[in-house]
Amino acid sequence: QAAPIKVVITGAAGQIAYSLVYQIASGACFGPDQPVFLHLLDITPMMGVLEGVVMELADCALPLLAGVLPTANPEEAFKDVAAAFLVGAMPRKEGMERKDLLAANVRIFKEQGQALDKVARKDVKVLVVGNPANTNALICSKYAPSIPKENFTAMTRLDQNRAQSQLAAKIGVPVKDVKNVIIWGNHSSTQFPDPSNAVVTIGGAQKPVLAAVNDEEYLKGAFVSTVQKRGAAVIAARKMSSALSAAKAASDHMRDWFLGSGDRWVSMGVVSDGSYGAPADVVFSFPVTTSNGKWKIVEGLTVSDFARQMLDATGKELAEEKEEALAVCKD
Ligand code: NDP
Incomplete structure (x- = not known):
């Protein structure tokens, strides 16, 4: 069997991630012969919820899941990853203007670009799901100049x-x-x-x-x-x-x-x-x-x-x- 690849999901305590962890850990994403080590990033207040996701993953007894690392530290989460699912983003709150949402999220993706640049594999494939996904992906790429820009994509x-x-x-x-x-x-x-x-x-x-x-x-x-x-x-x-x-x-x-x-x-x-x-x-x-x-x-x-x-x-x-x-x- 191949060596495990490290895969990160951000917003890992959220709704989309709750379905995505199974897609990845079951082999539906990287194929039935590729073990994965999951890095799960979320913000500190969500660590309790994330612990529940970790427990459920253990209880799935999945043969391809080589390990799970829950963390609130981006540099730990992005370390040596071959694939990154950037799902976590600030949700639109009532009364929030599109501009405010963009500003909040751009800051998150700037920081994550910097962390990827520092610690991820240089061939990491990045998929941005968190909105505004296209612009978040662009900003992430701009702050990760050591990773080819072709490696940053947004989900449509x-x-x-x-x-x-x-x-x-x-x-x-x-x-x-x-x-x-x-x-x-x-x-x-x-x-x-x-x-x-x-x-x-x-x-x-x-x-x-x-x-x-x-x-x-x-x-x-x-x-x-x-x-x-x-x-x-x-x-x-x-x-x-x-x-x-x-x-x-x-x-x-x-x-x-x-x-x-x-x-x-x-x-x-x-x-x-x-x-x-x-x-x-x-x-x-x-x-x-x-x-x-x-x-x-x-x-x-x-x-x-x-x-x-x-x-x-x-x-x-x-x-x-x-x-x-x-x-x-x-x-
Ligand atoms: P979801 O998991 O439902 O959604 C996450 C993001 O995906 C949102 O920006 C959402 O955009 C976007 N999205 C893109 N396409 C779709 C689609 N077709 N349908 C639905 N959503 C889509 O959000 P939750 O609030 O459940 O979870 C978000 C998690 O992210 C939370 O646990 C939060 O703590 C975390 N987070 C983590 C950060 C980090 O790791 N640094 C930073 C910020 C948040 P839209 O809102 O426009 O629907």
Whole structure:
């Protein structure tokens, strides 16, 4: 069996982490032959709750779980990790402005970037889930200059999974038969779920999703807004935000990055090189393929006038967030 890899989860006493620890420790994320040593970081007041998570992990008797380190110390948590799930973030409180939330979180991700830079493996793969995820990932990367910027990503996989699932239900096929739906831009309400290159397998043959759905009004309207507002719909129903599906998406993202995406495109927020007219040097979600631990933006897709407007709007939001975040970091 391979030697264990160290994997950190921040916000480890929170809701998303409660599902994510099992995804990772059971082998669903890094594969059935890869033991993991889990580092669980949270803030000091949460150490009691975290102890309960540690007890439950022990009680799962998982063969791949080589050990668990609960801690409130970032330098201990990030020491020698090969993968980092940055889930912990300040929740939006009543009456809080978007700007206040951004400022609070940017400070957390600046500190965590500095700690990663100091003690993590230089090939660590970082996935940011805590919001505003794209801008947090950018800031984290800026404060970890000794780690390649390609190693910092933000999660848009839950949006992709939601989009794929909506289309499969609309067409009436199993979700696995729809592929190559794209999420462009920011993990926010400006994101653009784009079905225009997606394909569906029906009766053994592949068909464009656009032709299979054959309802432009739906694809440009209800489909996009359902995906954009799905998080709020789950909160309205469950009285708590989505956690199981967010954890599953985080695991999907990291698994594909480590083990390869095969013949599917996956959406990941990555540091933009300006592809498809996106602003450079923001963390923008693109369609990528992954192999040998590296991602590559899918090239050569046609961008319609409608898509152009959507990409520009989400790109503009990310450029603004970046400026606000950099100003906070200078304080
Ligand atoms: P969750 O585990 O539910 O959520 C954590 C973060 O994930 C939030 O920023 C949330 O954003 C974000 N998120 C991204 N995508 C989604 C999605 N699709 N659905 C839901 N959330 C999403 O939060 P909890 O409050 O249960 O737990 C957070 C934990 O983080 C707490 O234990 C807290 O103590 C800890 N924490 C740790 C820090 C650290 O380690 N330094 C710093 C700050 C907090 P949104 O709020 O926008 O939904």
